[in-house]
Structure formats: C-alpha cells, structure tokens
Amino acid sequence: MKIFRHIFSPLWKVWFVLWFCIPFLILFPAFYFAFIFKKHALVFKLKRLWARIICIGSFLYPQIKYRHKKFKTPSPCIIVPNHTSYLDIVFSPFYISHTAVFMGKAELLKIPLFKYFFVYFDIPVNRKSVTGSHKAFVDAGKKLDQNISVIIYPEGTIGLRGKLRAFKNGAFKLAIEKQVPIVPVVNLNNWWFLENGGFFKANGSPGIPRIVVGDAISTVGMTEKNIEDLKNKVFTFMQEELDKFYGHKH
Numbered sequence: 001m002k003i004f005r006h007i008f009s010p011l012w013k014v015w016f017v018l019w020f021c022i023p024f025l026i027l028f029p030a031f032y033f034a035f036i037f038k039k040h041a042l043v044f045k046l047k048r049l050w051a052r053i054i055c056i057g058s059f060l061y062p063q064i065k066y067r068h069k070k071f072k073t074p075s076p077c078i079i080v081p082n083h084t085s086y087l088d089i090v091f092s093p094f095y096i097s098h099t100a101v102f103m104g105k106a107e108l109l110k111i112p113l114f115k116y117f118f119v120y121f122d123i124p125v126n127r128k129s130v131t132g133s134h135k136a137f138v139d140a141g142k143k144l145d146q147n148i149s150v151i152i153y154p155e156g157t158i159g160l161r162g163k164l165r166a167f168k169n170g171a172f173k174l175a176i177e178k179q180v181p182i183v184p185v186v187n188l189n190n191w192w193f194l195e196n197g198g199f200f201k202a203n204g205s206p207g208i209p210r211i212v213v214g215d216a217i218s219t220v221g222m223t224e225k226n227i228e229d230l231k232n233k234v235f236t237f238m239q240e241e242l243d244k245f246y247g248h249k250h
Contacts, residue, residue: 141177
C-alpha cells in the first residue's frame, strides 16, 4: 500500500499542478484587467471560477457544512480558518459569498505572475518584521473600511497533519478594533489530499475534503480585554469539530 501511495501521490500532484497552473495562465489576462482597474469583485469571481476548474480537473469534491444553517458571510468580516494545506486557500471562495482578500506570507511576492495578487489585491505580511506585520494589519483594516472582508489564518502557518497550533492575536484584535464579525472555518481533512511536506513523502490524492463553517461571532461592544476570550472561543470550536471528525482528541 505504501509503495502504491509513493507512486500514485507524486503523479497526482503533477496532475494537480497542471490543473492549477494552466487555467491560471489562461485566466491571467482577465485577472490582470481586474487588477489594473481595481475590479475587486471580479477578481474574487475569477478566483472562484479558477477554484472550480482546479477541483473538477483534479477530482477534488469539497463538501461544506455549516454548524447550524447555511448563511451568507457578513460583509465585511474576518474569516479565520485553521491552516492544514494549500488546499485551504483553493476551497475558500466556495464558502465566502462576497469579495474577500487573503493575508499571506510576503515570500509569495517572489512568484512570477502570482505575485500580482499581492501587489494589487491581497495583503502580503512579512512575519520576520514587527513593522511589516503591523503594516499588514493596517492594510487589512483599510480593506475592511472598504467593505472588503479579510481571510486570516490565526495559526500563522500550516499545522502538522491537521493539528491546531496556538493562535496569534492579530485577527481577533483587528475584528474588535473594527467591530466586525469573526467567521471561524474548520478545514477537517484537506491535508489528506495535499499535505505540506516532501513531494514524495507527503499525501496527495483526489477525494472529498470536508469543511465546517461556524456561526458568525459578533464583536460589537467588545474591547481589547475580550481578545483572549474571543480567541479561545474560536479555538475551542475548531478543536471540538476536529475531535468529532477524527473520533478522538486530535
């Protein structure tokens, strides 16, 4: 079984990369037009189209469940998913009903063509610089003021095999400062299908990724004193959903 996985996973990953890159190159002129003319809603719609093409071509069929009932994400809001795989980013347009930007690592600015997302649309953050991190959150605040939602991974990096890392305060502090709702999202098993790690060692396969969208949490009336409680509430929700899915403490 392991031999089969070591052969099949790399082949599927090559297939996935092709379905990631080729549609992006085809759609890039439309993306660039939207970037230049600041058509933010169009950028997000193109992202959703691109994500659908990726999923169809690579045989990934994400199932999205809501904690209670399906709802349109508040506009604006801060979406806080756990980070298990690069697929977390691919699937996000499926549960966000309006324009939203990512806060992502500044190293993405070095990738040809892809860097334009962070030049014109998304928010790069230099994690190694206190000044750079502060600027990123200032920029995120400006996006919220423009009625554009922000997606922030509170762990700051991809966790090991879906296990939650400690949360940073930034997303929760910003939500309280701007008095906008927090929407928690749990990526239950995306890492099964595209795991961060060695090309030959890590998981890679088609299948059914599962995602749970939590209820929006209002921050109206909260102050900085509530940051820890808000952070803990989101962390507990995510941990409970992960434990429920895996059938044990994950």
